[in-house]
Amino acid sequence: MAPTKKVILHYFDLGSKGCGEVVRLILRELRINFEDKRYAYNDTWAKLSKTYQEKGLSVAGKLPVLEMDGHILSQHIPLLRYLSRSAGNYDGSSSYDNWLADAVSDIYVDWRAAMPETLKALKKAISERPNVKEYIASRL
Numbered sequence: 158m159a160p161t162k163k164v165i166l167h168y169f170d171l172g173s174k175g176c177g178e179v180v181r182l183i184l185r186e187l188r189i190n191f192e193d194k195r196y197a198y199n200d201t202w203a204k205l206s207k208t209y210q211e212k213g214l215s216v217a218g219k220l221p222v223l224e225m226d227g228h229i230l231s232q233h234i235p236l237l238r239y240l241s242r243s244a245g246n247y248d249g250s251s252s253y254d255n256w257l258a259d260a261v262s263d264i265y266v267d268w269r270a271a272m273p274e275t276l277k278a279l280k281k282a283i284s285e286r287p288n289v290k291e292y293i294a295s296r297l
């Protein structure tokens with residue numbers, strides 16, 4: 158499948174918890190006009206995922222996928238790096254600067270990897286406590 162000239166972000170309509178939401182955010186931050194193709198995150202995705210794999214839009218059958226600069230790009234963290242580099246705002250001028258940018262980026266990777274478990278634990282803790290506000294306040 159040949160990518161279009163337009164910038165198109167393919168991602169779910171998942172809200173802030175979805176890994177592609179940060180790609181939406183950075184596109185907006187950089188004021189890049191893009192078509193925001195949103196998909197339902199439900200059992201309709203399995204069929205579409207297969208079609209997109211066959212068409213070469215999504216190698217792994219997952220989203221986000223960004224069509225940009227004549228490429229079909231995937232993987233949300235490399236996408237963030239790509240967009241930041243394109244804006245001249247990622248790498249520094251030395252190996253140390255580059256390490257620093259990668260290290261900060263990888264803190265996000267660690268945080269993101271822990272997020273599902275953290276949210277599950279928070280949900281459980283809240284459901285076990287009748288006074289949710291007090292519970293949260295006691296943790297701050």
Ligand SMILES: N[C@@H](CCC(=O)N[C@@H](CS)C(=O)NCC(=O)O)C(=O)O
Binds near residue numbers: 176218231232233
């Ligand atoms: N390593 C990929 C993972 C992408 C991923 O798992 N996307 C999820 C939504 S956040 C997805 O496509 N789920 C549907 C599926 O697995 O079929 C990335 O970082 O972009």
